[in-house]
Amino acid sequence: MRVLLIEDNADLGQAVREQIGDDGHAVDWVQTLAYAQLAIGSTPYDLLLLDLMLPDGRGIDFLRRLRSAADRTPVIILTAMDQLSDRIAGLNAGADDYLVKPFDLSELSARVAAVARRYSGNPNPRLQLGELSIDLTDRSIQREGEAIALTAREWALLEAFLQRPGALLSKSQLEERLYEFGAEIESNAVEVHVSHLRKKLGFNVVDTVRGMGYRLGRLEQP
Amino acid sequence: MKAAGSLQKQLVYGLTLGIVVLWVVATALSGLIVQNRLDDAFDDAMQGAAQRILPLAVMDILNREEPLTQQRVAPLNALPGQVAYLVRDREGTILLQSRDADLTVFGPPTMQGFSTTPTHRLYGASALRDTLFLQVAEPLSYRRKAARDATFALLLPLLVLVPASLLGVWLFVRFSLRSVRSYRRAVEARGVGDLSPIQTAPLPLEIRPSADAVNNLIDRLRRALETERRFTANSAHELRTPLAAALAQVQRLRHEAADGPVKDRAAQIEASLRELARLAEKLMQLAKAEGGSVLADVPQDLAMLLNHVVEDLQRVATVPIQLTLPPDGPVLSPIDADAFAILARNLIENALKHGAPGRPINVELTTDARLTVVNAGDVLDPAELAQLTERFVRGSGRAPGYGLGLAIVSTVATAARAELKLASPATDRADGFQASVQFPVAGM
Numbered sequence: 185m186r187v188l189l190i191e192d193n194a195d196l197g198q199a200v201r202e203q204i205g206d207d208g209h210a211v212d213w214v215q216t217l218a219y220a221q222l223a224i225g226s227t228p229y230d231l232l233l234l235d236l237m238l239p240d241g242r243g244i245d246f247l248r249r250l251r252s253a254a255d256r257t258p259v260i261i262l263t264a265m266d267q268l269s270d271r272i273a274g275l276n277a278g279a280d281d282y283l284v285k286p287f288d289l290s291e292l293s294a295r296v297a298a299v300a301r302r303y304s305g306n307p308n309p310r311l312q313l314g315e316l317s318i319d320l321t322d323r324s325i326q327r328e329g330e331a332i333a334l335t336a337r338e339w340a341l342l343e344a345f346l347q348r349p350g351a352l353l354s355k356s357q358l359e360e361r362l363y364e365f366g367a368e369i370e371s372n373a374v375e376v377h378v379s380h381l382r383k384k385l386g387f388n389v390v391d392t393v394r395g396m397g398y399r400l401g402r403l404e405q406p
Numbered sequence: 407m408k409a410a411g412s413l414q415k416q417l418v419y420g421l422t423l424g425i426v427v428l429w430v431v432a433t434a435l436s437g438l439i440v441q442n443r444l445d446d447a448f449d450d451a452m453q454g455a456a457q458r459i460l461p462l463a464v465m466d467i468l469n470r471e472e473p474l475t476q477q478r479v480a481p482l483n484a485l486p487g488q489v490a491y492l493v494r495d496r497e498g499t500i501l502l503q504s505r506d507a508d509l510t511v512f513g514p515p516t517m518q519g520f521s522t523t524p525t526h527r528l529y530g531a532s533a534l535r536d537t538l539f540l541q542v543a544e545p546l547s548y549r550r551k552a553a554r555d556a557t558f559a560l561l562l563p564l565l566v567l568v569p570a571s572l573l574g575v576w577l578f579v580r581f582s583l584r585s586v587r588s589y590r591r592a593v594e595a596r597g598v599g600d601l602s603p604i605q606t607a608p609l610p611l612e613i614r615p616s617a618d619a620v621n622n623l624i625d626r627l628r629r630a631l632e633t634e635r636r637f638t639a640n641s642a643h644e645l646r647t648p649l650a651a652a653l654a655q656v657q658r659l660r661h662e663a664a665d666g667p668v669k670d671r672a673a674q675i676e677a678s679l680r681e682l683a684r685l686a687e688k689l690m691q692l693a694k695a696e697g698g699s700v701l702a703d704v705p706q707d708l709a710m711l712l713n714h715v716v717e718d719l720q721r722v723a724t725v726p727i728q729l730t731l732p733p734d735g736p737v738l739s740p741i742d743a744d745a746f747a748i749l750a751r752n753l754i755e756n757a758l759k760h761g762a763p764g765r766p767i768n769v770e771l772t773t774d775a776r777l778t779v780v781n782a783g784d785v786l787d788p789a790e791l792a793q794l795t796e797r798f799v800r801g802s803g804r805a806p807g808y809g810l811g812l813a814i815v816s817t818v819a820t821a822a823r824a825e826l827k828l829a830s831p832a833t834d835r836a837d838g839f840q841a842s843v844q845f846p847v848a849g850m
Contacts, residue, residue: 193647199654206661237647264646266687267694268714268747285650286683289657291721 185230185300185343186361189213190220190246191262192238196285200233200262203289204296207323208336208343210364216240224250227360229257230303230347231296236263236274244277251278258299262287297321304347311346316385318346325385332384337362341377345390345400354397374398413586414579421575426568433564437557444552448544449520452529455489456542463493463502463540464533491542501538512541522546585609589617601628631696638693642686649686653679691748691814700745700821705848707736711743712771715750723758723767730770738848739775741822746845749818750777752811753841757781760839775845782838786830794828819843 187204191197192215201211212227214220217240223229232250236243247259259281261274266284274282280299283292297320301309309320317326323339325332334342344353344361358374370376378390378398388401490511493502498515511526516539518530527549529542585607592606603621608614656679660672694700709731716729739746750769757767761781768780786794794812812828819826825844832840 193651195651196647196654199651199658202658203654203661264643264650266643266646266690267744268711269743271718272714272743285646286653286679287650289654289661 185209185296185340185347186227186364187211187231187233187296188220188223188227188229189233190217190238190243191215191233191235193235199289200292203293204233205364206336207293207296208338208340209296210340210360210362210367212364217243217246220246223365224255224257227365230361231299232257232259233292233296234259234261234279236261236265236270244274247274247277247279258303260292260295260299262292294321300343300347306346313346313389314386316389318342320346327385334381334384337377338381338384341374341381342385342389345398349400352393352397352399358398414576414583417579417583418572418576421579422568422572425571425575426564429564429567430561433557433560436560437553440556440560441549441553444549444556448527448549448552449529452489452520452527452542452544456491456529456531456540459491459542460531460533460538460540464538467493467501467538489542489544491540494539494541496537496539507543511543511545515539515541517541582610586613589613601631635693635696639690642690642693645686646683649679649683653683688810688814691752692810692817694744694748695814695817695821700742700818701823702740702742705738705740706743706746708739708741708746708775708777708845709737709771711746712750712769712777715747715754716769719751719754719758725758725761725764726766727754727758728766728768730768732771732773734773737771737773737775739845740848741824741845745818745822749815749822749824749843750779752815753777753779753843756811756815756841757839762837775847776842777845778840778842780832780835780838780840782835785837786839791828791830815841815843822846 187209189197189200189204189211191200191213194215197213197215201213204211209231212223212229214223215238217238220232220234224232234243234247238246243261243263247261250257250259259279261279261282262285263270263274263282264285271282271284280302281295283295297309301320311318311320315327316332319325320343323334325334340362341358344358355374359369362374362377363369378392382389390398391401392398490504490507491502492500492504492507492509492512494500494515496516500509503509511523511528513521513523513528513530516530516536517528518532518539521528521530525547526543526545531540532538533540586609589604589606589609592604596604601624603624604617606617609617653676656672656676660669660676663669663672713729713731716727720727754767754769757779758781760783761767762783765782768778770778770780772778816826818824823846827842827844829840829842830838832838
């Protein structure tokens with residue numbers, strides 16, 4: 185997923201970016217609402233991680249503006265304001281989830297995954313894909329009881345396909361989901377990851393549409 | 407200083423006593439005046455009588471064949487009261503006397519005008535160039551009785567007037583002090599954490615400055631408490647972001663470090679940071695609970711709030727939290743949403759911390775705004791149970807944090823006029839611990 189992290193504390197921002205990045209998501213990190221606005225204008229995001237107290241304004245106002253502009257991007261609020269009324273106000277403003285500082289990074293990962301699942305229209309974290317049993321909560325894949333290990337990038341790629349079953353995803357769309365701004369992207373990075381995925385999960389797991397992009401293979405429904 | 411009694415009582419007794427004393431003094435003065443007037447009137451009557459008797463007596467004496475013979479005559483009807491008279495010549499020989507005349511009461515025969523003996527009032531007059539002397543005597547007791555009767559007639563209304571004025575004064579004082587009494591009731595009805603200005607009907611001019619001063623004092627107190635609360639809340643709040651950063655960094659460190667002393671140390675730092683975070687949270691909750699801003703202007707739906715709290719805790723709970731909410735509609739109570747959440751959160755966290763491992767926690771909210779949290783576990787002995795409601799007491803040998811959590815619960819409950827009850831074993835069970843809080847219902 186492509187995630188926009190809006191957090192002005194440098195230490196926290198860095199740690200969160202690393203954590204979400206380790207989960208295989210591409211994270212862009214900005215420290216002000218102005219930069220957040222710029223980023224949203226130029227790239228489609230799958231998730232926003234939004235702090236409420238930012239140097240140039242209140243995150244909740246930003247969120248309200250976003251929702252009134254009919255933007256449906258999932259938003260998780262990360263905030264030091266721990267009162268229930270703050271939380272209710274945040275959720276009413278259109279947030280999907282609310283995490284009070286200080287939080288566990290593993291809990292953040294879990295919530296990010298949960299929100300992503302909800303938005304893909306499949307809240308069930310356990311999927312059956314042909315012979316593959318996929319558990320999105322602990323990121324495990326088994327084929328007939330045998331575990332298959334995926335790298336974070338491979339996971340991110342698989343999730344991109346699982347979130348939009350049947351949709352055609354272009355190479356640049358996949359790159360956007362896999363890499364944040366400023367990341368060094370090899371020209372054939374997507375092809376490499378797709379080929380790794382096929383090697384591990386089976387050739388039919390991803391179809392190539394020549395000249396257009398990729399989509400989830402048809403083998404999935406038993 | 408001696409304690410002053412009821413102002414109302416003082417005024418009623420003081421005013422009534424004042425009225426009675428004034429009345430008595432007025433009556434006494436009136437009595438004296440009446441007596442004086444009576445004396446004048448009686449004297450006039452005596453003088454009149456003497457002047458009517460004298461010519462008759464002179465004629466009578468001059469017409470006698472044998473003069474200088476004593477003669478008694480019946481008292482004249484025209485004479486007032488018990489007037490007796492005596493007619494004598496210059497030598498003192500009695501020429502004429504009324505039938506009831508007692509000779510001992512009369513003075514020297516030549517005395518003229520008014521005089522008074524211890525028992526009688528006398529009047530003397532002469533005729534025929536001072537050869538005949540008439541004396542009229544009237545007993546003083548007769549006059550005294552008349553004065554007594556008049557005074558008594560003046561005093562008689564007092565018998566009715568004293569109770570009537572007592573009642574009147576009481577009613578009047580009570581009426582005048584009604585705003586003071588309503589002020590007293592408003593003060594008495596105050597909740598512990600209620601620091602809003604005392605509002606009542608307009609107070610009397612004399613008391614208004616004191617009431618204003620009290621309101622000023624309350625206002626200063628409220629602001630001081632608010633500042634203190636805001637300081638605590640802000641510090642706790644400001645602590646959170648650096649804490650979050652430190653915790654996140656140390657978690658990354660743990661994640662990145664190879665197994666060994668560095669990883670262990672990172673784990674230790676993480677544990678300390680968590681403890682610090684927990685303390686910051688409790689400080690913030692205490693600040694909220696003690697700030698007095700625990701009552702809401704608009705009734706809150708406890709069911710909705712409880713649902714949020716339980717949902718939040720379910721993520722971190724190691725045992726199931728079974729939530730029972732009333733099936734029909736919201737449960738409205740005039741308690742601040744955050745205060746309620748703090749209370750509910752602490753009760754459930756307590757249950758999670760001290761409940762028997764693996765056994766579910768039951769959380770129930772009833773339509774009449776009673777929140778009950780039950781966990782399984784050993785039965786607490788009554789002494790320990792009684793201690794738990796005291797502030798900052800921890801159950802002996804139990805996990806830390808019992809006391810602070812329950813102290814916060816108890817503080818919030820008191821300020822919100824809710825009633826906290828702890829029981830072990832739980833109702834209808836052989837074991838466990840039950841905490842129930844009865845919140846005020848909105849509109850009651």
